[in-house]
Every structure is written in structure tokens, then in C-alpha cells.
Amino acid sequence: MLAKTGGEPALASSIHDLARHLNISIGTVSRALNGRADVNAETRQRVLDAARKLNYSPNQSGRSLRQGATRSIAFMLQPHPGDQQYGEPFFIPFLTGLQARLAESDLDLMVVMGEPGQYQPERLRRVVETRRADAVVLANTRRKDDRIDYLSKAGFPFATLGRSQSGGDTYPSLDIDFERAGDEAVDRLVARGHRRIAAIRPSLDLNFGYLFLDGYRKALKRHGIEVDPGLIADGFINEAGGYEVTPRVMLSKERPTAIIFNNDAMALGGCKALAEMGIRPGHDVAVIVIVDTPLCRYFSPALTAFRPSLEPMGRRLAEMLLASLPAFAGPEGTRIIREVWPLELAARESD
Amino acid sequence: MLAKTGGEPALASSIHDLARHLNISIGTVSRALNGRADVNAETRQRVLDAARKLNYSPNQSGRSLRQGATRSIAFMLQPHPGDQQYGEPFFIPFLTGLQARLAESDLDLMVVMGEPGQYQPERLRRVVETRRADAVVLANTRRKDDRIDYLSKAGFPFATLGRSQSGGDTYPSLDIDFERAGDEAVDRLVARGHRRIAAIRPSLDLNFGYLFLDGYRKALKRHGIEVDPGLIADGFINEAGGYEVTPRVMLSKERPTAIIFNNDAMALGGCKALAEMGIRPGHDVAVIVIVDTPLCRYFSPALTAFRPSLEPMGRRLAEMLLASLPAFAGPEGTRIIREVWPLELAARESD
DNA sequence: CGTTTTTCCGTAAACGTTTACGAGAACACA
DNA sequence: TGTGTTCTCGTAAACGTTTACGGAAAAACG
Structure with missing residues (x-):
């Protein structure tokens, strides 16, 4: 005790x-x-x-016991594996928005750490089975996601930041429009005269990597540019991954004149590799990053990037989750809402 | 309900x-x-x-109610304020270690979000008063820290990552040896011929900023170098802060030949400012960063930095916290432990 | 076989809430 | 004055556990 x-x-x-x-x-x-x-x-x-x-x-325990509800929502923070991996600064503003909206409904937000690199529902199972939370918010959704399968099978309420092919349309989800971002990035580069455009994305089953690539392909096709598999590379979703994989596309038989990175950490690693090859981003090769972070803005040259509004997204997903909970649903009852939000272009120096 | x-x-x-x-x-x-x-x-x-x-x-609520303990420990994640502020990637590996050790004692870790920029105990109070956790772990300790005052006055068990002047010696704490890091950074730079060494640290009341400066001053004194106030600058603890404040020391009447940054984000912003002034880190000015992140390694040039072992620190602080809890204390009873861990130098290209 | 010890289990209270139910008092109305 | 209504509150059960206590049965012992 x-x-x-x-x-x-x-x-x-x-x-x-x-x-x-x-x-x-x-x-x-x-x-x-x-x-x-x-x-x-x-x-x-x-x-x-x-x-x-x-x-x-x-006393919250007494209250929870009596009411059969804990009045707290769990967010699962899923670190990527690997040495010196500092994870996901990305989520802080999102969590701030999430927390703010939940607090308005007198709900607590608790973040539970996932097993680094393990996208299995073990930690989740603990929360669900001991009834520590009333609902769960997932992020980093994979294309096929065990956590989503588990939660829907268990009938436990949840919402996701990011789409997935798992679980059907039974849960609220909010996602960034990676497809459109990939599309627009290509558009922009083509308009600036580029024809050989590389795409670097994470190798894991992370769904946004697929969405991004879909947009990339669609735009190339629209411009009548053939997709060169040699210009598409998957790497581990951190600096090391970008560092490792970027030279591969640069050493393609016909060198690309532009690179789109699907992740800021990979972009940093990639630019490092470029520097070692004597290739200057913004001069010798154009660079666009799909998800903006302060890193992009303060890098030299400042990286052109697509920026989501994370804090409003956090608020919105909380809203959507609440609307799906019977106890909170408004007059029109329990609704499942899915939304996809656009990104805003932050044009800087690297493209 | x-x-x-x-x-x-x-x-x-x-x-x-x-x-x-x-x-x-x-x-x-x-x-x-x-x-x-x-x-x-x-x-x-x-x-x-x-x-x-x-x-x-x-059912955890039933169990908690009966036992008067929730079997969960709260970590307070305190984001810095400001637009596009992505916060503290620093903590992910620390949390991984913390969680791992707690799990071994069948304890859950819950992360609660602090009000961005507000170091007041509001969010903490909620956790404590509704008894959602059995103990709290604090980070980002300030020199004078309201949260520590609150917790000790309330008699609620807690431990901190980082020291503080608040609360006396009544709680376990684990800290990085910022003083020694500041000292060694100066040592290293002096050995390489530098005499005019700038120090850039966060302006908030964050305790490590003081410790760092103590070490910096001590080392300068040992080498017979007079401390030039014009070479010490405080800025907001993010990229923008470093960007804003770095030119100030570079425009000092006698330009420094080296800069020590007390924070990786500030270093990034600082290097951006340097680049705009046409000053190349590693060539025109030496740069050392006190707390290493992947950013330092993958920056060009790679930034020499002092690196803590965050995951072991997380494990250790959990251990120390448990030892201070009567229910977990070993045979020798309740012990308050305070530890300061050294950093390891990662020598790279920037100095 | 009687007594003591051990083994095993049921009973019931307790943790701190919320809430259905009912009852007493006050009030309105005729 | 009698009857019905409205206010206000107390009683007690319930949520799911853990645990102190005691008792019955079995085992051990003489």
C-alpha cells in the first residue's frame, strides 16, 4: 500500500x-x-x-467508482525507438489544445507513454482494462494499426489524430491533409522549373507516409512527369534515417533537383548528408518539408515547409471525441466526425 | 455521467x-x-x-478507494509559452526511463500538462487534491519554484529533475551537473586558445541557467580571465530567444571568439543569427552546447555538446522517489536522496 | 478418542462518493 | 380545519475492492 x-x-x-x-x-x-x-x-x-x-x-476514486467514469481522457504518446531518439516535439502544441478543450468539460488529460517503437496495444490495454480513462486519443496512426483494432473490438471509445485503414469509420478522426501537401509541394517545385523531384518519407507503416506519396504521385502525373522509383526513398523516421537515405536518391542516375521531406527530423539528417556531399540546399537542390517545426524556420537556409495548426487541431479533436461520447453528445446524439485539415505553406529560402 | x-x-x-x-x-x-x-x-x-x-x-477506482492509493505517479510536463513553440523533446527519453522503472513496481505513469509558461501549481493542485496520483515528478525546476512550495506545504510526496532553492532538502532530486559542464566547456575553449567566451542562457528563473553560469564564471576565474558582462546574455528559452540575443554578444565591443549555449533550441536560433551576420560556427566562432540533442549532431557543422544520459536518469529518479515513499522504502526507512550526474562530452565540429 | 493446531473460507465492514426514495415541515388553497 | 403541493433533508444502497475477524473442517498430536 x-x-x-x-x-x-x-x-x-x-x-x-x-x-x-x-x-x-x-x-x-x-x-x-x-x-x-x-x-x-x-x-x-x-x-x-x-x-x-x-x-x-x-476524492476522484470515490467519485469514479460510484459514477462508473473516471472523467479523464488518455492520450497515448508513442515514442519512436532508437538511441538518442528525442521523439515528438510535434505533439506539445497539439496536447495543449486538447487539454484546453477537455478542461472546459471538466475532464482531465493524462498522457500515457507507449513502449518505444512498439505499436502494440499493451500499455493501452492496461488503461482500458483497469478503467483508468473513459476514452483514448491515439496519434501516429499506422496504416494497419493494432491499437485501433484492439480498441474497437473492446468497444472502448477513442479518437485518432491521423487516419488508418483499421477499424472502419467507427471512430472520430482528425488528420492533416498530407495528400494535398504532397501535391502542392510538387506543384510549387514544378512551377519553379523542377522536373526531377525526390520524395523521402518514413519507412514505418505510418499512414501519413502513404498519403503524402499519393499526393506526390498524383501531382507528378498531372504534370506529365513520370514517377521515377529511384527518387522515392523510405528511411527511419528520425535524423539518422534522413541522413542515411538522402544520398541514395542524390546518387540516382539522374540527380534530382529538388527533395520533399515528409518529416522535419529526416530533413535535418538529409541536409546533413547533403552538406557532406557538398550540395547546398536552396542553391544546388530545392528542399521542401511537409511538416513545419521551429527547426525549419531557424535552419540555414530556412526551410520552406507546410505548417499545420496544431493547437486548434487539438481543441477540435477533443470536441469531436466528446461529440462521440453518449454522455456528452448534444441534441443530435452521438456523432462520428472525420475531418482533414489543410496545411499552410510557409515559403522560406530552401526552394 | x-x-x-x-x-x-x-x-x-x-x-x-x-x-x-x-x-x-x-x-x-x-x-x-x-x-x-x-x-x-x-x-x-x-x-x-x-x-x-x-x-x-x-477496477482501479475500487482498488484506489479501498487502499487510499492510486498506484500512479504524475509527471508534470511544463511547456514553454509562445507561438509555434514545440516544447521539450528533451523529456521523451527521460520519461521512457521513468516509466520503465515505475512499471517494475506496478505503478502507472501519467503525464499532466502544465499551463504553457505558467509555473504555478494550478494543474498540480488538481492532481493532488482529487488524489489522482500518489506522488509527483517535477522538471524544469526554477530557482524559486511555486510548485515545490505548494507540494511541500501540502505534504505531498514528490521528486524533481533539477534542483531548486525552494522546499529545502526534503525531497529527492536528480540533476545534471550544469555547473561542471559550464566549467568544462570554458576549460576546453581556453585550451584551444579562446579568451573571449560568451555565455547564452535562458532568461527565465530556470535553475540550470544559474548553475551553468556559476561554472562558467568559476572556470574563467581559474584561468585568470575577467568576466565580461557584455558576453553574457539571457534570452527566451527557444529558437527565437537565441536568435534575438546572440547578435547582442557578437556586437560586443570586443567580439567573442567562442559561444557556449545553454540550450539546444537557443543554439539553433543563435546559429541562424550568426549565419545572417556572415559568421560561420566552427570557423569564425567556436560553439559549444550544454545539452545535446539530435539537432546538435545533425547540424552543419555538427555542434560539440555535453550530453546527459536521460533514460538512466529517468530510471534513477523513479528509484529515488520510490525510496522516499514510506510504502516502498527499504529496511533503512525513508531516505531522501539527491544526486547530480555528470555530462559526457560529445566533441564534434563546431569548436 | 480428545485436544490442539492448521488450513481454508465466508462474512461484513470500510474506502468516498452519488442518488433513489421517502418523510417531515411549511405552505397554499378550499 | 382539512387536503394537496412544494421544499428540504435524512436514510440507505450502491459502485468494486481489500482485509480483519471468526468459524468450520481437516490435520496433527498426545
Whole structure:
């Protein structure tokens, strides 16, 4: 058994303490606290005052047990594996928005760490089975995603940042329009005279890698440019991956004049490789990054990138998740919403 | 009230279901599950089998309520404020280690988001008062830290990554030896012939900024170099901060030949500023970064940096926290441990 | 065979809430 | 004054666990 939080009176006060202190029943105290109608105005005020004075706040375990709901939402943070892998700064603003919207509905956000590199539902299973959260938010969705399969089979409510082929259309999802971003990136490069455009994306089954490539291919086709498999490369989704794989496309028989990176970390690694080959991004080869981070802006040369609005997306996904929960759904009942948001181009120096 | 997780039989089974199914009392079921001695071996096996078959796992709310402990530890992730601020990739490997060690003691890690930029204990208060966690881990400790004051006054168990002047010596803490890193950075630069060495650190009250500067000053003094206030600058702890503040030291009356950055994001912004001034890191000015990230390694030129071992630190701080909790303390009772870990130099191209 | 010990299990209380139910008091209305 | 309605509150059960206690049966011992 862990340390009880009792001992210091300031924290230990329960609804019973309030009742005893006021010479009133616990039922009345609870009703007063919860704003029920059947309690005298003066009594309610006395309860509220006493609650403040005794520093009362409800024990969440007791409340959860009684209500069958924890009033907390879990976000699964899934680090990529590998040495010195610092993971996903990407998610901080998203989480900020998510948290903000949940707080408005008096819900807590808890982030659970996934096993680095393991996209299996083990950590998730723990949350679900011990009922630590009422719903889950997933990110880094894969094309075929075990976590989604698990959650839908278990009938546990969830929403995802990113689409997947798993689970059907049974859950809310919000995604960035990677397809359009890939398309527009090609458009932009072609308009600037490029015909040999390389694409570098993560090798994992991450769904956005496929979406990006779809857009890339579609745009090339529209411009009558044949897709050269030698200009498409998959690498591990970090700096090392970009570093390793970029030379491969640059040593293609006909060297590309532009590269689109599907990930900022890969772009950094890729630019490092370019530098070692004596190739200057922005001069000798154009570079566009699909998801912007501060790195892109402060790199030299500053990298042209497509930027999502992560904080609003966090808010929005929370909204969509709540709309899918029976307890929160508005008049029109439980709705499953799926949205795809465009990215905004941040034109800088590298293309 | 939120969606009950009941409905799908696979998830809803309680200890009562097991008891009914086996024609046995719930007390016996609980004892069997918890490995108590006073239960027949055959009975235990039957219970275990049934638990697996009915996919039983204990309801954490019920358990927490009864035991007065949640078996979960909260980590407070405190984002920096500001537009497009992607926060703290730094913490992912640390959290991985923390989580791993906690899991070994069957404890869950939950990350709670702090209000961006607000180092006040509001979000913490919520966790503490509703007893959602049994202890807290803090990072980004400030010199004077309201969160630490709050937790110690409340008598709530916690540990910190990073030291502080608040709260006395009453809590376990693990810190990086920023002082020594600052010292060694100067040492290294002096050995390479530098005498005018700038220091750029975060302007917030973050404690490590002070420790770093202490080491910097001490080393300069040892080498008989007078501290030039014009070579020390504080900026906001992100790329923009480094970008803004670096020109200031470079335009000092006598230009520095080396810069030590106390933060990788600030270093990135700083190098951007240098590039715009036509100053090449590694050629025209030496650059050392105190806390290494993949960015440092893949930047061009690769930035010499001091690297902490974050994952082991996470494990270690979990260990220290557990040792301070009465319920986990070993035979020697409750111990408060404070440790400071050295950094390892990753010598690269920029100095 | 009687007594003591051990083994095993059931009973019930407790953790802190919320809430259905009912009852007493006050009030309105005739 | 009698009856019905409205306010306000207390009672008690329930959520799913764990655990102190006691008792019955079995085993050990003389």
C-alpha cells in the first residue's frame, strides 16, 4: 500500500468531515456541492463556505467508482525507438489544445507513454482494462494499426489524430491533409522549373507516409512527369534515417533537383548528408518539408515547409471525441466526425 | 455521467462475477488474486483460470478507494509559452526511463500538462487534491519554484529533475551537473586558445541557467580571465530567444571568439543569427552546447555538446522517489536522496 | 478418542462518493 | 380545519475492492 495522503488535515477532508462540521447529512452536502435543486439556498452557501474553509475537494476514486467514469481522457504518446531518439516535439502544441478543450468539460488529460517503437496495444490495454480513462486519443496512426483494432473490438471509445485503414469509420478522426501537401509541394517545385523531384518519407507503416506519396504521385502525373522509383526513398523516421537515405536518391542516375521531406527530423539528417556531399540546399537542390517545426524556420537556409495548426487541431479533436461520447453528445446524439485539415505553406529560402 | 465501460461483457467482469461463476465468496477470490497465503492451491488455480477466461482485471477506482492509493505517479510536463513553440523533446527519453522503472513496481505513469509558461501549481493542485496520483515528478525546476512550495506545504510526496532553492532538502532530486559542464566547456575553449567566451542562457528563473553560469564564471576565474558582462546574455528559452540575443554578444565591443549555449533550441536560433551576420560556427566562432540533442549532431557543422544520459536518469529518479515513499522504502526507512550526474562530452565540429 | 493446531473460507465492514426514495415541515388553497 | 403541493433533508444502497475477524473442517498430536 502506498502512502496515504492523510495526515495533513488540509488534504484529507471528505464529504463526511463537511457533514459533521455542519451537522448535516452527507447526502445534503453532496447535493449542495453538485448544484442540485433540492437544497435550500442558505444551506448550500454554508456547505460551500465550509468546503472552502476545510479545503475540501472530492476524492476522484470515490467519485469514479460510484459514477462508473473516471472523467479523464488518455492520450497515448508513442515514442519512436532508437538511441538518442528525442521523439515528438510535434505533439506539445497539439496536447495543449486538447487539454484546453477537455478542461472546459471538466475532464482531465493524462498522457500515457507507449513502449518505444512498439505499436502494440499493451500499455493501452492496461488503461482500458483497469478503467483508468473513459476514452483514448491515439496519434501516429499506422496504416494497419493494432491499437485501433484492439480498441474497437473492446468497444472502448477513442479518437485518432491521423487516419488508418483499421477499424472502419467507427471512430472520430482528425488528420492533416498530407495528400494535398504532397501535391502542392510538387506543384510549387514544378512551377519553379523542377522536373526531377525526390520524395523521402518514413519507412514505418505510418499512414501519413502513404498519403503524402499519393499526393506526390498524383501531382507528378498531372504534370506529365513520370514517377521515377529511384527518387522515392523510405528511411527511419528520425535524423539518422534522413541522413542515411538522402544520398541514395542524390546518387540516382539522374540527380534530382529538388527533395520533399515528409518529416522535419529526416530533413535535418538529409541536409546533413547533403552538406557532406557538398550540395547546398536552396542553391544546388530545392528542399521542401511537409511538416513545419521551429527547426525549419531557424535552419540555414530556412526551410520552406507546410505548417499545420496544431493547437486548434487539438481543441477540435477533443470536441469531436466528446461529440462521440453518449454522455456528452448534444441534441443530435452521438456523432462520428472525420475531418482533414489543410496545411499552410510557409515559403522560406530552401526552394 | 460519462459512458460506462460496461456493455461489452469482456470488459465488465468484476470480482463478483468471478465469485458467482465459481460459487465462491468474493473475499476468497480477492485473496487468491492477490497471492495471499490463506487460500488453497487448487482454489487459487481455479480463480486464476476463471479470471483469464472471463478477462477479469481489477477496477482501479475500487482498488484506489479501498487502499487510499492510486498506484500512479504524475509527471508534470511544463511547456514553454509562445507561438509555434514545440516544447521539450528533451523529456521523451527521460520519461521512457521513468516509466520503465515505475512499471517494475506496478505503478502507472501519467503525464499532466502544465499551463504553457505558467509555473504555478494550478494543474498540480488538481492532481493532488482529487488524489489522482500518489506522488509527483517535477522538471524544469526554477530557482524559486511555486510548485515545490505548494507540494511541500501540502505534504505531498514528490521528486524533481533539477534542483531548486525552494522546499529545502526534503525531497529527492536528480540533476545534471550544469555547473561542471559550464566549467568544462570554458576549460576546453581556453585550451584551444579562446579568451573571449560568451555565455547564452535562458532568461527565465530556470535553475540550470544559474548553475551553468556559476561554472562558467568559476572556470574563467581559474584561468585568470575577467568576466565580461557584455558576453553574457539571457534570452527566451527557444529558437527565437537565441536568435534575438546572440547578435547582442557578437556586437560586443570586443567580439567573442567562442559561444557556449545553454540550450539546444537557443543554439539553433543563435546559429541562424550568426549565419545572417556572415559568421560561420566552427570557423569564425567556436560553439559549444550544454545539452545535446539530435539537432546538435545533425547540424552543419555538427555542434560539440555535453550530453546527459536521460533514460538512466529517468530510471534513477523513479528509484529515488520510490525510496522516499514510506510504502516502498527499504529496511533503512525513508531516505531522501539527491544526486547530480555528470555530462559526457560529445566533441564534434563546431569548436 | 480428545485436544490442539492448521488450513481454508465466508462474512461484513470500510474506502468516498452519488442518488433513489421517502418523510417531515411549511405552505397554499378550499 | 382539512387536503394537496412544494421544499428540504435524512436514510440507505450502491459502485468494486481489500482485509480483519471468526468459524468450520481437516490435520496433527498426545
